[in-house]
Amino acid sequence: MSNILVTENVTKKFEGLVAVNKANIVVKENSFTLLIGPNGSGKTTLINCCTGILKPTSGRVMLGDTDITGWKPHQIYDVGFVRTFQIPLPFIGLTVLDNVLGAMRNIGESPVKAISKRTWVEEEEKNMIHAMEILAKVGLDKHWNLPSGALGAAQLKLLEVAKGLSSGAKIIALDEPIGGVDPASAHEILSHVAELKSEGLTFLVVEHRIDIAAPFADYIYAMDLGTIISEGPPEQVLNDPKVIEVYIGKGVEAC
Numbered sequence: 001m002s003n004i005l006v007t008e009n010v011t012k013k014f015e016g017l018v019a020v021n022k023a024n025i026v027v028k029e030n031s032f033t034l035l036i037g038p039n040g041s042g043k044t045t046l047i048n049c050c051t052g053i054l055k056p057t058s059g060r061v062m063l064g065d066t067d068i069t070g071w072k073p074h075q076i077y078d079v080g081f082v083r084t085f086q087i088p089l090p091f092i093g094l095t096v097l098d099n100v101l102g103a104m105r106n107i108g109e110s111p112v113k114a115i116s117k118r119t120w121v122e123e124e125e126k127n128m129i130h131a132m133e134i135l136a137k138v139g140l141d142k143h144w145n146l147p148s149g150a151l152g153a154a155q156l157k158l159l160e161v162a163k164g165l166s167s168g169a170k171i172i173a174l175d176e177p178i179g180g181v182d183p184a185s186a187h188e189i190l191s192h193v194a195e196l197k198s199e200g201l202t203f204l205v206v207e208h209r210i211d212i213a214a215p216f217a218d219y220i221y222a223m224d225l226g227t228i229i230s231e232g233p234p235e236q237v238l239n240d241p242k243v244i245e246v247y248i249g250k251g252v253e254a255c
Helices: 043-051 073-078 096-102 117-137 153-166 183-198 210-216 234-238 241-249
Strands: 003-014 017-028 032-036 058-063 081-083 171-175 202-206 219-224 227-232
Touching (some): 017 043, 017 219, 032 043, 032 183, 043 171, 043 202, 153 171, 153 183, 183 202, 183 210, 210 234, 219 241, 227 234, 227 241, 234 241
């Protein structure tokens, strides 16, 4: 498998605080890469530097052969790298289906092309079919006409994944996709993610609930105080004395 995302010595400083310190990670195409660490270890900050929410102080972010360091979020979105957030933010006033349609590129958005009704109507019909296919992949097709605000916590997390899929993403960064949901729903969410991975999608996942997420991971990076302290297959990282010490020392259950 080739590399789809590479960070080279990515560092992010906030005045005197070094939130991310020379972080090097490699995400292979068609993989589930898990990023773990205690609260405040720099996981989300690193994701933010990769997806344009923050600009790295130094270092490089490569998406395939393209240097995307410092690009704006919409530019990174355009080349197929999207992210979700810890707290889902759907368009509450829209249905589940319309939330997915809203994330799609639409030919009708062009003032010139929108003049031809036949062109954008055909495009809308194709998008509608595609959106329903995406909803089926995440188990939300039966809820397509519900207002998004009526969904449960786990379903809202899956809606965020569906919105990422609808954008045509090649890689999706998921920030705590199973946070705040019960274990059964957490397994359901990650099972859908694993199925999507089998269809060729790539995931970079930040998650605290390691006992549930680790069995789905192909590779794990562990962070502490902004630094990558361990990497490798799940069993190797979760049994690394440095990782165990960090989690026990901070009162967090590692596995």
